[in-house]
Amino acid sequence: MTDLTFWTSPRSRGAIVRWMLEEVGAPYTTIMLDYGAPMKTPEYLAINPMGKVPAIRHLGQVVTECAAICAYLADAFPLAGLAPPAPDRAAYYRWLFFGAGPVEAAATNAALGVVVPEDRRSMVGYGDARSVIAAVEQRLDASAYLAGDSFSAADVYTGSQIGWGLKFGTVPDRPIFRDYWARLSARPAHARATELDAALSGGAA
Template sequence: MSDLILYTNPMSRGRIARWALEEVGARYEVRVMNYADSMKGDDYLSINPMGKVPALQHNGSVITECAAICAYLGDAFPDAGLAPAAADRADYYRWLFFAAGPVEAAVTNKNAGFIPSDEQGRMFGYGSYDQAIDVLEAAVAKHDYIAGDAFTMADVYVGSQVIWGTQFGTIPQRDAFKAYADRLTSRDAYKRAGELDDALMETNQLA
């Protein structure tokens, strides 16, 4: 058994974890989980009781949630240079978890047709969808990458939100988002990850 196992489905957020793994250059095993059966089976629920992918198993420990997987891999494979030094992590953590929290909630709620009133917005971490998107736009426009001038694991997660969101219409097409997405999608690791997941989709292994 490999000491690094990715449980995923190519039609899921598992693509984020795959990209992160390709960025660090680690060798890993892939186990494809199907929505209709194995993802809800007892064996996988013992790994992730939520019955969702991705999950990462590394040396016997389990990491779930894409933002956590990205941050974990940045620390677990320091030679890849994808996590800033501890003293330089303010923006790294700030925008990684902003995307995982307020942006994710704002986008999914809007996509589900739930628009909080002004009063409700005071209780929601994202305030309003428009506010969350405006803040995200300003963040990606400030530097070439979300935490400064160098690509980090935060860009894998934040970038995935921007790339998918603008592609599927859950995040508006804006110049700053397009420029940021273009920088990220030109990366070799991003291309490799996409090719591997696209190949899985063509094998007819998925339920």
């Protein structure tokens, strides 16, 4: 057992954390949980009371929620260079948590067919999906990566949302998003993570 443990399940948001772990490059132990009862055992609920994956435990500290895990790992393993220096983190934090807030909410509603009435958009944190997509598109038109010129944990998290959105139709199929995702998915750590998750699920990714 290593000092870093990762709970996940195939075809889950655990894929984001798997990618982040492979970018970090530190040894870790994977514990695979099936959906349903295995995630609701007292032992796992002591790790995550929500009874969902992913989760990590590092040096005795438990972290859940994908964006939080990505931010934590970037700080815990600074030599991986996945977060800008502290004085230069404005864009990094902005787009990491833009992914966790507006992008996640808009994509979930789109997948579920939830349409926010126009006169209620001010009550919804993301406003409307078109505005969310426009904001990300504007950012990627200005810089190669979300935090600037260098890849970061913000690209692991929010970039994963873009990749899934292209695959499942919640992000419009535009060249700027296709090119961005091509840059990210070509990273060796992403390829390793995809292979590992495919092996867990017993099939191709």
